[in-house]
Amino acid sequence: MTGAWIRFAVSAGCMVLGLVFMVSAVFGVNRFKHALNRMHAAALGDTLGILFVILSLIVMRGISMDSLKLSMVIIFFWIASPVSGHMISRLEAMTDERLGEITVLEKNNGILVDMPDEERADVQASSKKGKRKKGGKGR
Amino acid sequence: MELIQQAYNVLMTAIIVVLAGLIILSIVRSILGPGISDRIIAVNMIGTMVIMITAIFSVLLDENYLVDVCLIYAMISFLGVVVLCKVYTGVYLQRKHMKADLMAIEDNLKKQEALEEEEAQI
Structure with missing residues (x-):
């Protein structure tokens, strides 16, 4: 019983931490004035936010096929997010x-x-x- | 055991509600944002949050296939951002009568300098 509660505490902590990162990302995107500054804030949510939220789901699920797929989502995001960030910044550098x-x-x-x-x-x-x-x- | 299940449900429901609020704020930014890249950044972030919500739902409702939906959504949102960036770069260069090619940077710079000189003469 105590083990289950410890697992709940760990996953809740990870999820709330991820939510804090997402809140700061949205706050930054709404607050900054220039597009490159906004990208800086948005990248926070793309990397750490999704990492902590999905890590907490993996902790909830335990080791299984689903948690493998969830970690695949993280790996794909960490490969794809810098590429899309580079594309957006190149668009901004060309048009601004x-x-x-x-x-x-x-x-x-x-x-x-x-x-x-x-x-x-x-x-x-x-x-x-x-x-x-x-x-x-x-x- | 009943209590801990209830605690998980409350946690995940609360997180989903907060994420929905954040999505609404991002939609506001994507409408207000002055440039095209601001809008693309906001839409990209909406995609991230939708992926998070789908992943949380897959655990909350105990439906395994929603994780696959997550993966495919991530791929399609990445593809969408790349295509939008390419299209808007091309539109901008075409409007300025420049070549949309990586090797044409010097050509474009020369053209721009010529234009600026022309303007200075006027």
């Missing part, structure tokens, strides 16, 4: 024309902000160039 610029914080009604979201959307939507000043040679 202000990528090389250093953002300068401005005061807007007394609050420090960098570029507002609408302006970035305008830059990305129109095919006009927004004068890249720094970097951009290596792409």
Whole structure:
């Protein structure tokens, strides 16, 4: 009986830890301003979040065919997630024309902000160039 | 034994509910996100969370085949992200009249410099 409760405690701890990682990933994606910063937050959930949640399911199940398949999901995710992250960052590096610029914080009604979201959307939507000043040679 | 089963059920149900809330927040970001890559990142994260929920359901409902659904979902979501990135890179380069090829980077840079010089003259 005590062993069963210990197993429950371990799996509950792993699951809550994975949930904490997912919450911080979603929080980061909603909070950061630029796409590359958002990718940094999203990769947290793609690696550690899914690792801990599925690890807790493996602890629940014990060693069986199902837990083997669940660990296959983790292995596949850890191979696929960096590849898709690389693709997304390459898309961002190609399409974002202000990528090389250093953002300068401005005061807007007394609050420090960098570029507002609408302006970035305008830059990305129109095919006009927004004068890249720094970097951009290596792409 | 009855009690521990109940505890497992409560734990997994609570986690599924929280993950559903997180999915709604990600959908909000995928609608708001200014650029196309923000939307792709949000959709990718929604896929991750759906995989987690499917895996938890496979244990909660004791249905083994849901794990296979998980694996296939992971593969298809990866494929979707790769295809979307390729398509939007191609669309962008075509709009700028550039070549969509890895070997054409120098060509594209020269073209861009020529365009910038032209603009400076105007």
